[in-house]
Amino acid sequence: DTAVSQTPKYLVTQMGNDKSIKCEQNLGHDTMYWYKQDSKKFLKIMFSYNNKELIINETVPNRFSPKSPDKAHLNLHINSLELGDSAVYFCASSPGQNTYEQYFGPGTRLTVT
Amino acid sequence: GQNIDQPTEMTATEGAIVQINCTYQTSGFNGLFWYQQHAGEAPTFLSYNVLDGLEEKGRFSSFLSRSKGYSYLLLKELQMKDSASYLCAPNTGGFKTIFGAGTRLFVKA
Numbered sequence: 001d002t003a004v005s006q007t008p009k010y011l012v013t014q015m016g017n018d019k020s021i022k023c024e025q026n027l028g029h030d031t032m033y034w035y036k037q038d039s040k041k042f043l044k045i046m047f048s049y050n051n052k053e054l055i056i057n058e059t060v061p062n063r064f065s066p067k068s069p070d071k072a073h074l075n076l077h078i079n080s081l082e083l084g085d086s087a088v089y090f091c092a093s094s095p096g097q098n099t100y101e102q103y104f105g106p107g108t109r110l111t112v113t
Numbered sequence: 114g115q116n117i118d119q120p121t122e123m124t125a126t127e128g129a130i131v132q133i134n135c136t137y138q139t140s141g142f143n144g145l146f147w148y149q150q151h152a153g154e155a156p157t158f159l160s161y162n163v164l165d166g167l168e169e170k171g172r173f174s175s176f177l178s179r180s181k182g183y184s185y186l187l188l189k190e191l192q193m194k195d196s197a198s199y200l201c202a203p204n205t206g207g208f209k210t211i212f213g214a215g216t217r218l219f220v221k222a
Contacts, residue, residue: 031208041198043156043212055208090155094208101146102210104155 003027004105006091012111013081020077021108023091032074033092033102034066043090049074050096078110086112115139117213119201124219125191133186133216135201146202146210147175147186156200156212159186188218196220 004025013019025032033056034046047066048056054066063079074091091105116138125131137145144163148156162168162177162184174187186199198215205211 033208035212040214042214043200045209045211048208050208101158101161102156104157106155 004091004093004103006089006105006108008108009106010109010111012113014113015081015083017081018077018079019081019110020075021089021091021110023074023076023105025072025091025093025103025105027093027095027103029093029095029103030071031094031096031100032068032071033094034074034076035090035092035104037088037090037107039087047074047076081110081112083112086110115205115211117201117203117211119199119213119216121214122217122219124221125188127191127193127220127222129191130187130189131191131218133188133199133201133218135184135186135213137182137184137201137203137213139203139205139211141206142179143204143206145175145177145184146200146204147173147184148200148202148212150198150200150215152197159199191220193220193222 007022031050033048037043046060049068052068065077068074088107090107092102094100094102119135147159150156160175167176172189177184200215201213
């Protein structure tokens, strides 16, 4: 069974569109994350939820809105897509904070044309 | 501010030993992770250091000096499959872990 899954794996869309990426983990973890990895391979944290509560919200445009319907799911909705949003988006989960390793999903490659 | 420095690329020969260095400056610090990321794949956990010193785990070892803001990952008996990016990632407190840009390691026969 896949520990952290994301859908879709690839997403190609045009500027101005709205799209969502879904993430699910079956590890029973309390904490979930969204990361963006750009073409230079920097992996930057965007959001983190702990027990469905938003605890990290980096300087991300308002066009990005995470939603956590329950502890096992963390979805990412993006409005009015821009060219600069093209990147690989990784979802991750961990049992908690500090010392716990993160388990990453396979990533969603978003291409905005 | 937050800053993580590690070499962009390294090349080593199969069977050899390679050391990947990382220096960091963060506003808070709880410990340091190393992750491996193969091209086109997700990062996977390698090690976590909280205290100063060397932690050994099979062919991989990781070292931390908190006072110097320095860590290294040591890979022994290199194999072709070790060709990947290695990400240095300090945990700055709470739920936040910051990732470096990674060191791309090329292992040649």
